[in-house]
Amino acid sequence: MVVLLALACFAGGFLAISTLLRRLSWRRQIRFRAEPIPSGWFDILDRCVPLARGLAADERERLLRLAQVFLAEKHVEGCGGLVVTEEMRVTIAAEACLLLLHLEGPCYPTLRTVLIYPHAFVPKLARAPQTGEIVMPAGPLSGQSWRNGVVVLAWDDVVNGARDVADGHNVVLHEFAHQLDQEDGTPDGMPVLVSGALRTWARVLSEEYERLRDDAVAMRPSALDAYGATDKAExxxxATETFFERPARLVREHAGLYAELKRFYGQDPARWAPPAAS
Ligand SMILES: [Zn+2]
Structure with a gap:
């Protein structure tokens, strides 16, 4: 899933400053909806988001509260003839909000729209995030994250990614990690971090990125998919997909990276019960 950007992007600098200030100043809790969680949502969570089974009861409720905010604020639309159901909306919102479960600040403030295709899709036109070069993917995509407030997903890949909680592949986690990364206007593998975390984050993720590049060139097996060697945004x-879906292996083989992700997300999936197998 190459990060492909629409032609009409925001001016990155202003967005970077405004979003950073907003995130830094928003120490309050997110404002949840007054209405109760719809009665069928816990069942959808149980059936469609196996990763959430490792959460404590209060975390599951918080996750669905976040999903309520997500679905109230974002426009979700089917494409290619897809009729979007409540199950699709809640599944995607819950998986997206799993990343936010213990993060301070707003709910994907730069995201406006989620588009869902029934199957992998081919974008009509796109640009590479760093160079602006027009690029076309080698094949159909399962997801995209645009800086101008759009995430595109293929529903069958969402289902497949959610079903297997241990393969390290989850398109929703992947694309919404890009959204977090893009909140400051620059897709560079550096989401908005809490004060004091920047230096260690930059060092550890750079070292781990170079390690993965070396592993990919040498075709050495890694807990991390070789696609992560594309650039630091990928x-x-x-790394986010691996953190949630292969946490035990990530701890064993990339302890420093796991520790940084644990600090950033405020979560410790390796200790979830039952643990996500890896
Ligand atoms: Zn990507």
Missing amino acids: FFAV
């Missing part, structure tokens, strides 16, 4: 997205 590395953060792939």
